[in-house]
Amino acid sequence: MIPSRQIVLEAGDRVAPFVHRTPVLTSRLLNELSGAEVFFKCENLQKMGAFKMRGAINAVQQLSETQKKAGVVTHSSGNFGQALALAAKNLGVKAYIVMPSSAPAVKIMAVKAYGGLVTISEPTLEAREKSAAAIVEEEGAVFLHPSNDLNVIVGQGTAALELLQDHHDLEFIMTPVGGGGLIAGTALAAHYLGTNCVVVGAEPREVDDAYRALKSGEIEYNITTDTVADGLKTNLGDINFPIIKELVSDIIRVEEDGIVAAMKLIWERMKLVIEPSSAVPFAALLKEREKYRNKKIGIILSGGNVELSNLPF
């Protein structure tokens, strides 16, 4: 059920030519505030502004030549649509991106700028899935899920793989939890490349499906999704959840004001533009600082795609 060490290492080699090896930054002041020694892996500085480029480029490369000719399709209101469009462009593959009519114009333009073929759907999950299925049917394109696809998951894990290559003695790595692709991939990388490195998830209390799923042992769903961390509203999937259940023991829930405060600290003190979802792990560390005192902690800053005209502070 758990992919092999070989698969994790091969993904690192496969994505390397297509992604930035993002810097790992530290801040004396944020160390003082948290009481821990924190190493921030800056995936906000990744191509297209988020770690999602890693999973997309890993997955598209593993398609057969026939599949590549037919193209790929996904539905996404956010970063994965841009990531798949850019990854596919790099490899000369067509990318059909289904986006909800509620998506900001700037995100639709970004997908188009990367050569993505955009289809606008009604803003429900059902409508998006139906549009994507129609493209699979009519064009023969291969559907790639943003987070519940093994090649995508292993690709997302390459951020942690690089982080552990740079800092092999991390005791913890913290990531946000949305659809589950990033944390599952991170847990695989830590499992094979860390030295007793424990992966901890961080989630807004408002969308705590993953926290509840770890308790119940079943995939759980969110009734309301009223969080500033708009990248974390989705629930886990049947491919990433078994990996998370096996390898992740703890998910910390944080309040909205904690997310906004952590986001502002990272902007002000680290001079990094990050999106609200990226601030959730640092908010979790600040909340649980007693537990992690003096520990060496990696944090994946997952992305920086935020509208400057619509900041929460």
Next chain:
Amino acid sequence: MIPSRQIVLEAGDRVAPFVHRTPVLTSRLLNELSGAEVFFKCENLQKMGAFKMRGAINAVQQLSETQKKAGVVTHSSGNFGQALALAAKNLGVKAYIVMPSSAPAVKIMAVKAYGGLVTISEPTLEAREKSAAAIVEEEGAVFLHPSNDLNVIVGQGTAALELLQDHHDLEFIMTPVGGGGLIAGTALAAHYLGTNCVVVGAEPREVDDAYRALKSGEIEYNITTDTVADGLKTNLGDINFPIIKELVSDIIRVEEDGIVAAMKLIWERMKLVIEPSSAVPFAALLKEREKYRNKKIGIILSGGNVELSNLPF
């Protein structure tokens, strides 16, 4: 008159243990927009958020033990006050920082947080100089000028020194021009470590004293200083100007709207928080893009100390 290669190289070794080796980042999109290949040296990610840490730590280390015991003093409304306080703290030296009563409370607090001993003066250059002179008199402290001091100048040049170590084939390096310390130090580094690497200054048209000084051969002054780039309002000095005159051939003047647009592009596309002054060289490149088409250009992103509640966009 021009400091030796030896002095420039020694400064690199002297500052290295005390500063971050900041990353050099690139953006496909900003390359497309500018028509050049741009390497951004991220001094906004430097300790205390600006390159000024480099000059301060280089200068304080070269004081005698007697001088170190007496402490250092400067007057600054901005980054150099913080830099000197932090540099002095690292070396166990007292730092007296004279700040105008008009300085934002957050900057005064930052200097105090670094252990600086703050004196508030009237907000005129004359009053600041008088306060600093009194501290020299009474405490025996050594005055360090933010930009017109040879050890400070050579220290500021270590950002370009690192940039050229990473990318030895840069054809141009562009920096903002304020008091002249950064561009003079950069020109020295490029002179000794570049391969025909030309240093170009960039200045708001509103405070174009350096542009006029290069034309007239004399230090010039600004009558009005109505620019968003608040770090660039000062004029050149008698120690840095001879270096600039000898080694810098071109200064580009840019308009206010060009500065704000370049700043926004770097925030949005590179996910970096930079202050307006830092955007001036990229604004200059965009303005003169025909001249620099397909060139390899280093740009020093000088700092990221900006109030998030008071952005120009």
